[in-house]
Amino acid sequence: MMNIPYVNIGAQTKLLKKELLVAIEKVLDHGNFILGKEVQSFEETFATYCGVRFAVGVNSGTDALFLSLKALDIGQDDEIITAPNSFIATASVIVASGAKPVFVDVRSDYNIDPELIEQAITPRTRAIIPVHLTGRPADMDPIVKVAGKHGLYVIEDAAQAVGARYRNKKVGSLGDVGCFSLHPLKTLNACGDGGIITTNNEKIYERLVRLRNFGLVNRDETVMWGYNSRLDSLQAAILLIKLKWLDAWNDKRRKNAKEYNSLLQNVIEIPQPLPHEYCVYHTFVVQLEERAALQNYLQNNGIGTRVHYPIPIHLQKAAYSLGYKMGDFPVCERQSQKILSLPIYQELETEHIGYISDTIMKFYQRKS
Secondary structure (H helix, E strand, O other), rough: OOOOOOOOOHHHHHHHHHHHHHHHHHHHHHHHOOOHHHHHHHHHHHHHOOOOEEEEEEHHHHHHHHHHHHHHHOOOEEEEEOOOOOOHHHHHHHHHOOOEEOOOOEOOOOEEEEHHHHHHHOOOOEEOOOOEEEEHHHOOHHHHHHHHOOOOOOEEEEOOOOOOOOOOEEEEOOOOEEEEEEOOOOOOOOOOOOOEEOOOHHHHHHHHHHHEEEOEOOOOOEEOOEEOEEEEOHHHHHHHHHHHHHHHHHHHHHHHHHHHHHOOOOOOOOOOOOEEEEEOOOEEEEEOOOOHHHHHHHHHEEEHHHHHOOOHHHHHHHHHHOOOOOOHHHHHHHHHHEEEOOOOOOOHHHHHHHHHHHHHHHHHHHOO
């Protein structure tokens, strides 16, 4: 029996440890731990990678979203349209800003349904936050079109999608701002927390630079009320190294997904990206009716899995005051009962994918 954990960060770190330690030692030697030269270098490199003019390193993916709302002057009594099946952070930052999340159901790709957005727009709507869930880009052309029609901002939640492309354009370059998480579980991951924001708008960029650092223009002068949300130099040094590997890692995840596809397409419901979508598979999500039984069977055979996410945001206790109920978003709710994330990380080999797939097929043979 193989032992295949759902994630294996240690395997990735082992391959890069010598190079990472050299980079960390350089930061320790110069001692400029906050907004050092590594942060600026990472921001410039990441902006180029995403095909945008500017990038701003911050403390987390959550702060990336929150500061973006603040930079756009979104707050009290405003409404933001987003999807109900994301991680709770997407909605929580809207509430933290003083605004109200307004949910719209999703499509079979787990991303927000553009055809339902316009009917959710009110005079208070200020922005749309499409989430590129699972590393698959949302359908951005109609989203941007409806936003332009109604004068709304588009804030991409690209936390799970570094390197994903939509019609040959990188996510993070498709809206007014793009927000990325660099959490250890993400495809581009720090050894701790971190986030980064992308934009082509110089005024938004300048506001973000101030907002992340108390509104300071120098050590002694503040021009606006701001926050303490700075990407550490140590993390930036680590991320600069990992960014060089990202495309190769994404290619390997895509190869793993293709292998799953060839083995499981007639067994369970698997992701089917469209030709113009370059999915980076932060998660590989399948759907089945017997989720709990299969998850337990896989665990007993040494295979770790997860559910992303079993309780939609609108049904969380924290969201009760928003007034939503079971049945409001049937696609999202139906998916939440069936989804299961299989291991997909780049260190998996063909034999691992084969073992996982064989075990799933044995589950169904045993069941029948």
